[in-house]
Amino acid sequence: MNQRKKPFQIEAFKHKVVVDPKYAEKTWKILEHAIHEIYNKNSSNLSFEELYRNAYNMVLHKYGEKLYSGLVTTLTAHLKEISIHIEYNQGDSFLEELNQKWEEHNKALQMIRDILMYMDRTFVPGTHKTPVYELGLNLWRDYVIHSNGIQPRLQNTLLNLILKERTGEVINRGLMRNIIKMLMDLGASVYQEDFEKPYLEVSANFYRIESQEFIECCDCGDYLKKAERRLNEEIERVFHCLDLKSESKITKVVEREMIANHMSRLVHMENSGLVNMLLDDKYEDLGRTYNLFRRVDNGLCSIRDVMTSHIRETGKQLVTDPERVKDPVEFVQRLLDEKDKYDRIISLAFTNDKTFQNALNSSFEYFINLNPRSPEFISLFVDDKLRKGLKGVSEEDVEVVLDKVMMLFRYLQEKDVFEKYYKQHLAKRLLSGKTVSDDAERSLIVKLKTECGYQFTSKLEGMFTDMKTSQDTIQGFYASHGAELGNGPSLVVQVLTTGSWPTQPSVPCNLPAELSLLCEKFRSYYLGTHTGRRLSWQTNMGTADVKATFSKGQKHELNVSTYQMCVLMLFNNADKLGYREIEQATEIPAPDLKRCLQSLACVKGKNVLRKEPMSKDIGEDDVFLFNDKFSSKGLKVKIGTVVAQKESEPEKQETRQRVEEDRKPQIEAAIVRTMKSRKVLDHNNIIAEVTKQLQSRFLPNPVEIKKRIESLIEREFLERDSTDRKLYRYLA
Structure with missing residues (x-):
């Protein structure tokens, strides 16, 4: 049989345990x-x-x-x-x-x-x-x-120690650190109430007085050095002696008393404020200003506003100064120098701050577009660099210049105006063979295509295509007519597609008989190999190499324009000709003829003709003689044409008119695109949408947009709503 075990149990003491009462x-x-x-x-x-x-x-x-x-x-x-x-x-x-x-x-x-x-x-x-x-x-x-x-003595003793250190005395930092740590160990409230709060109040009063003393006797740069030093001292003191949480509090006190309260006075300080730092490229002072002002509310805004205002004002003076605009190349170079200057400042002093870069860009965009000729001048600058090249620089340096030019190009609101001028200047470079290199030309076109799209550069690329095709054409002409041409004058022709090249009026000019015959042979050859085409000669865009013999058998090869060649060859049969005789024989337009004769007779060292009476200006009663005594050290003599670098006022008006005409179909296309997608739209929204679409090329005038809308209504592309005249509907 199994016996049930009794559970284990601890019983209480049978008697009470007595503890000694004491x-x-x-x-x-x-x-x-x-x-x-x-x-x-x-x-x-x-x-x-x-x-x-x-x-x-x-x-x-x-x-x-x-x-x-x-x-x-x-x-x-x-x-x-x-x-x-x-x-x-x-x-x-x-x-x-x-x-x-x-x-x-x-x-x-x-x-x-x-x-x-x-x-x-x-x-x-x-x-x-x-x-x-x-x-x-x-x-x-x-x-x-x-x-x-103890309490008041401890507080005063600690604050006096800090004051002594601020005034240059050496204190026992280790002892101070131990006392401060004691307060921290007793609780955050003890540290804050017994030390930190009065410490911040006393510090505010100290820096309030000191900043006032400094600002009365220091320039801006020295004041900021003192402020920076004080700030660093406080940060170091916190690190070595105080609670690290006090750093943000004491730095706010210093920032408020030494920077925020004097911000406006500092940046506008006469002879040493921000504008002077910018003018004198004081990168160290500017960097210190940036680092200190960024610590306070609206600090960077105050710097940025002063910088923006200064750049806009100096830029406005630059682009509207009548003396500056006399030399377009120097004008653009000054713009590039200014851009380089502020790019360096933003990079070295303002840590490449994007907001400062945006302010710089908006400032340049503002003042560059104050001068309506900026697109023309930028194109002339490019023409100068790509025509003459940069002496002693590599292709990489040319690329750098082109990249800088593209920065200015981005600021232009009327990019289509630049396109007009650039096409004209490129055409002259290509036709005269004076471009520094095809690679540099194509590089800029690639940059323009990247910036504005294929449509912007398609015609420019077509010009290069025509130049290549023309080489093949002239080789074919001489291959088929070489034998019959003999030892007469040689001819090089560039055949240009009308749509790709700048439109030029066909200027009349009577070529010498031997050249006129050669041109007719080329015309017959070309039209015989290409059907449905038409040729018109642009004699105002040509050049010629003429061999001339002077007294004592001295020979020179003269590089001249086609007009100059026509004038010089008249002197094969005459020693003396009047202005009217030359005009009648060549039929060169009067303005071009006067510039042509001026360059042949009035330029020292290039005067293969003599003029009577001798003066710089050409009159209709002047007489011209072959200068038999002309001499030059070089065998080849280049005689340029006296021509204004910038457009004359009538030429400028004509270019502007062509630009305005070219804009009309672009505005209409933008309106149709917008209405085709939206079907119904009010007037203000059409203006906004069209402006947005076209601003990469130009800023359309709202009045012109309205005229284009009226034109589209007349041609039944759009119609007005019957109840709301400001609402338009697209007619499919």
Whole structure:
């Protein structure tokens, strides 16, 4: 049989355990004595194991309250004595004594906490009392730090130490750091109320006074150096002595008192403010200004606004100065120099800040478009660089120049005007063979295509195609007619497609008989090989090489324009000709003929003709003679045509009129595209949408857009709404 086992059970004592009524008092006296010994630095004679056991037993026998209250009383008494002792110390020894007593108190607390560990773990949580170590800190705060004789002295002593350091004296940073750490250990509120708050108030007052003194006697650059130094000093002091959380607070005080409150006065300071820094390229001062002003609200805005205003004002003076615009190449070079200058400033001083770069771009866009001739001048600048080339520079340097020009091109609102002029200048370079290199020309066209699309450059690329085709054509002409041409004059013809090249009026000019015959042979050859085509001669765009013999058999090869050749060859049969005779024989238009004769007779070193009477201007009664005494060191002599670099006022008006005519179909196309997709749209929205579509090439005039809308209504592409005249409908 299985017997059931009785469960194991612990029974209570049969008799009551009697505790000595004086046990608690005796035990506490032992512990109290130990605390006194610890504070008196006699802890080496104590048995911490026995003390721990006594404290353990008191808690075990329900005397935890007596133990805890006795601890509070004993610690309080000791701290009151310590407080009085600290108060007796004067001068520098005050902080040293406070620091020493704090260290001793900390060590004592650690020993007491070890002895009372069991109370800390069981009694304290159950009764929601303060743990031993924290209790010791609180009592130190209440009876030492917050005592009437210590609290104000401690605050003033710490603030005076900081003031001494600010005025150049050396202080005991290690001692200060220990005292500040004590305040932090006593709690964030103690550190903030007893030190940080008055520290910030005193600092604000100090920097308010100092900044006023500095700004009265320093220029902007020196003031900012002092402000930067003060800011760095405060950051360093926080790092070495204070709570790291104080850094943002004290830097805000310095920033407010030394920068924000004087921001406007600093940037506008006479002879040393921001404008002077910009003018003199003071990168270090500008960088310091940027780094300090970025710390305060609206600081960078104030710098940016002053910079923008300055750039716009100087740029406006540059593009509207009558003296500056006399030389288009120098005009554009100044723009590029200004752009380089501010690009360097933004890069070196403003850390490539995008907002400053945008401000620079908007400023350039503003003032470049104040001068309606900017597109023409930029094209002339390109023409100068690609025609003459840059002396002593590589192709990479040419690329750099072209990239800079493209920056200016992006600012143009009337890119189609630039296109008009660029096409004319490119045509002259290609036809005269004066381009620096085809690679450079094509590189710029690629850049323009990337910027504005294929449509912008399609005709420019067609010009290069025509030049290549013309080489093949002239080779074919000489291959088929070489034998019959003999040793007469040679002819090189560029056949240009009307749609790709700038439209030029067909200017009449009577060519010498031998050349006229050669031209007719080429015409017959070309029209015989190409059906349905028409040729018209552009003699105003040609050049010629003429061999001339002067006195004593001296021979030179003259490089001249076609017009100049026609004039010179008249002197094969005459030694003396009047202006009217030359005009009648050549039928060259009067303005062109006068420039032609001026270059042949009035330019020193190139005067193969003589003029009577001698003067710089050409009159209708002037007489011209072959200058038999002409001489030159070189065998080849290039005689340029005296011609204005810029367009004359009538030419400018004509170009503007052609541009306006070219814009009309573009505006109409944009209107139709918009209406085709939207079907119904009001007037203001059409204006906005068309402007948005075309602004990459030009900014259309709202009045012109309205005229184009009226034209489309007349041609029944659009119609007005019957009830709302400002509403338009697309007619499919």
